[in-house]
Amino acid sequence: MNRLLFIAFILSNVLTAQVKISGKVVTADHTPVAFAEVLLFANGPLPVKNQITNEKGEFVLEYKAGSYKLKISQFGTILYTKDIELSSDLDLGEILTNNVQELQAVVITQKKEIVERKVDRLVFNIENTISTAGGDALDALKITPGVQIQNESITIAGKSTVRVLLDDKMIELGQEELTNLLKSIPAENIKSIEVITTPPAKYEALGNSGLVNIRLKKAKKDSWNLSLGTGYLQRHHDPEGSTTSNFIYNKNKLSMSASLNYRDGGIYLEQESKIHFADGLWVLNYPLQKKHKMLNGIVSMQYIATPKWVLGFQYLTNLNKTDTDATRSLLIYDNDTNEVTQNITSVGYAFLRPTLHSVNVFNEYKLNPAGGKMLVNVDYFKYKSNDSRPYEGTSEEYNPPKKEFFKGINNNNQNISNFSGKVDFELPVEWANIGFGGKVSFSDTKNLISTFNSDFTDQPVTDLPLEDFDFGYKENVQAVYISGNKKFANNLESQVGLRFENTQAKSYEADVQQSVNNNYNRLFPSFNISYTPQPHSVYRLSYSKRIDRPTFAQLNPNIAYINPFQSIQGNPLLQPAFIDNFEFIYSYKKLESKLYYSHDKNVFMQISTPDPDTNIVRIVTRNIFNMERYGISEIYVFNEFKWWTSNNTADFNYTKSRSLIESTKGIEGYNLKLATNNDFILNDKKTLLLNLNYWYVFPKTEGFVKLDASSSTAVTLQYLLNDNLRISLKANDIFRTEKINFNPTVNGVYQEYRLYNDSRYIQLYLNYRLGSKKAKIINRNTGNEEERKRVGG
Structure with missing residues (x-):
């Protein structure tokens, strides 16, 4: 009996003992191959162990005894394959390989593609472009394939609005606040932009047509880098100055980054509307003169505490001061005589002081040698805004003569806080890669509103007796998900997932003790299937169900008056919209073709509703229509010449909407949009570069409105000096054609709107870099690079 126990003890130790595999990867002339990836496979499609060769081409793997397949690859190319039997330590000696891609002193000879396609997303490597030099994150999104920016609203081509993430962290802000944040982040700090039209189940279901994930630059191993920039921008009316700084560091177990950026300038927005009432034409001209000062800072740090534990944090702050001056003129014409019967003029101001503070703490734990891990994220953000919007004016009627006065003010002290916690597990097994986890989120919005509107009076208004009321909104969301990814032997790969979200929402007015509850839960399935019959030919089929929740600003019932006849307000009764997205994509070499279909239910947006009896116009956010969209899009990258790279996109779709309200019809x-973005190298030293960017949107329909055609042309010239100094000169919207003109009909009243956001400008930008040269030599692509990016590494 004792002998049997002893034999069992010896066998158990033999079976579980770690065996060493070592070797040296060299070329045919025995030159060491550095930064090659050595992978050890068992029976499944995923490696059970991997390592990167050092500068001498050496590697050492430790794993339990058994039968395995050893593969060595570099930059996606398989260099070596061998079946091995491990029973004791194995030294493979020198391993001769072919097709090795050498590293130059500065860069890798294989240039990273500007546009990459992965199973669930399109990756735009913006660091390889020049068109955004001196620009901000919003400028970067404007040239991202498949993304459209219209009136500073972010959409995916052929679809509705999207949600934006920063390094995989959802930005919980409304459109105006999000725009201000993106404008404060220099494009120089961005590494890539991911367009995720079918997000995996681990991501929130929020974002009706997908997600846009902005990844900031990280330091390469054993390096540091400091980038300093300054720019001057001149619009037609106002200039803007900017300073940017970005520091990144990675040494031993510590990596960190810090950026501080400041903008000071102004913008002049041209706005005009014509409302065709039965008894007269109302022509409102209301240009806005905005002066802004924006300060943005981001600090992140990551520390490798042990070989199995990585922890870190990110802190983001955004401080904004915006003052708006609006001189409005409303002329009322008689339909019969075409003469002006009344002139209403007013001066309005808006003093906005929003601040944002956001903190993220994360931990990553490695669970096993096969790549299993647990990721824990805890997030908190605080948004505060003290807004004041005073206005006053006069009304003059000409027949008979009559003069009246009006005055008012709207103050809103808003506080938004959000706390969330998320746990994600990634567990590779022999037959698939499994992921599951959950998230809880608690949001609390408080608004202290003070308002007064005098309406028309015979005498100038001197007193402002304010009326106060409190409005609050609470939203709690709990979510769990499970997903799986599997690569089959016949070049087929699948990614499926299911997410469940439970939401409790409550809006309330404290003064009248009135509240509205909105509780609901939904399942959000998703799948991506790809088939690769040939190396450069890929078929993909995907589906996802999404939700679009109203922003906190859209739910706020606060009323802002333009004049006594016209006002803007939110709607606390808004319901979420639900969307089903289908896509079929075929990629062949540098061409990607996509067929898509989407069904949007309960879509909400801002609608200008005129009352034909009183001529009062209220601009309110409402759930307006259901919509179907059928489309095809094309992305083609042309880079047959070393001196010219061209990214071209086309999107054509048909939309059909059905109105949910009586006041308008679907x-x-x-719809058709064409866009091209071109980089040219103008000299042999590659120090003089030119970018030409152009897009054109044909007349289109969206929901219940028709929009006129618009376009934009931008040219950027860049000069590189000693690899450290970059000088850029950019001219944007050269022909002043980036206008927004649309014509809705609501309550039987035809309306015309003409908007121009002062997009034409000239910008001079200088950027200087300094840091360790090693950062330009090493570029390690490890098997878990995407996972490291998720935690800021």
Whole structure:
């Protein structure tokens, strides 16, 4: 008996003992191959162990005894394959390989593609472009394939609005606040932009047509880098100055980054509307003169505490001061005589002081040698805004003569806080890669609103007796998910997932003790299937169900008056919209073709509703229509010449909407957008570069409105000096054609709107870099690079 126990003890130790595999990867002339990836496979499609060769081409793997397949690859190319039997330590000696891609002193000879396609997303490597030099994150999104920016609203081509993430962290802000944040982040700090039209189940279901994930630059191993920039921008009316700084560091177990950026300038927004009432034409001209000062800072740090534990944090702050001056003129014409019968003029101001503070703490734990891990994220953000919007004016009627006065003010002290916690597990097994986890989120919005509107009076208004009321909104969300990814032997790969979200929402007015509850839960399935019959030919089929929740600003019932006849307000009764997205994509070499279909239910947006009896116009956010969209899009990258790289996109779709309200009718029609972004190298030293960017949107329909055609042309010239100094000169919207003109009909009243956001400008930008040269030599692509990016590494 004792002998049997002793034999069992010896066998158990033999079976579980770690065996060493070592070797040296060299070329045919025995030159060491550095930064090659050595992978050890068992029976499944995923490696059970991997390592990167050192500068001498050497590697050492430790794993339990058994039968395995050893593969060595570099930059996606398989260099060596061998079946091995491990029973004791194995030294493979020198391993001769072919097709090795050498590293130059500065860069890798294989240039990273500007546009990459992964199973669930399109990756735009913006660091390889020059068109955004001196620009901000919003400028970067404007040239991202498949993304459209219209009136500073971010959409995916052929679809509705999206949600934006920063390093995999959702930005919980409304459109105006999000725009201000993106404008404060220099494009120089961005590494890549991911367009995720079918997000995996681990991501929130929020974002009706997908997600846009902005990844900031990280330091390479054993390096540091400091980038300093300054720019001057001149618009037609106002200039803008900017300073940017970004520091990144990675040494031993510590990596960190810090950026501080400041903008000071102004913008002049041209706005005009014509409302065709039965008894007269109302023509409102209301240009806005904005002066802004923006300060943005981001600090992140990551520390490798043990070989199995990585921890870190990110802190983001955004301070904004915006003052708006609006001189409005409303002329009322008689339909019969075409003469002006009344002139209403007013001066309005808006003093906005929003501040944002956001903190993220994360931990990553390695669970096993096969790549299993647990990721824990805890987030908190605080948004505060003290807004004041005073206005006053006069009304003059001409027949008979009459003069009246009006005055008012709207103050809103808003506080938004959000706390969330998330746990994600990634467990590779022999037959698939499994992921599961959950998230809880608690949001609390408080608004202290003070308002007064005098309406028309015979005498100038001197007193402002304010009326106060409190409005609050609470939203709690709990979510769990499970997903799986599997690569089959016949070049087929699948990624499926299911997410469940439970939401409790409550809006309330404290003064009248009135509240509205909105509780709901939904399942959000998703799948991506790809088939690769040939190396450069890929078929993909995907589906996802999404939700679009109203922003906190859209839910706020606060009323802002333009004049006594016209006002803007939110809607606390808004319901979420639900969306089903289908896509079929075929990629062949540098061409990607996509067929898509989406069904949007309960879509909400801002609608200008005129009352034909009183001529009062209220601009309110409402759930307006259901919509179907059928489309095809093309992305083609042309880089046959070393001196010219061209990224081209085309999107054509047909939309059909059905109105949910009686005041307007849904419409249907075709939409087409063409865009091209071109980089040219103008000299042999590659120090003089030129970018030409152009897009054109044909007349289109969207929901219940028709929009006129618009376009934009931008040219950027860049000069590189000693690899450290970059000088850029950019001219944007050269022909002043980036205008927004649309014509809705609501309550039987036809309306015309003409907007121009002062997009034409000239910008001079200088950027200087300094840091360790090693950062330009080493570029390690490890098997878990995407996972490291998720935690800021």
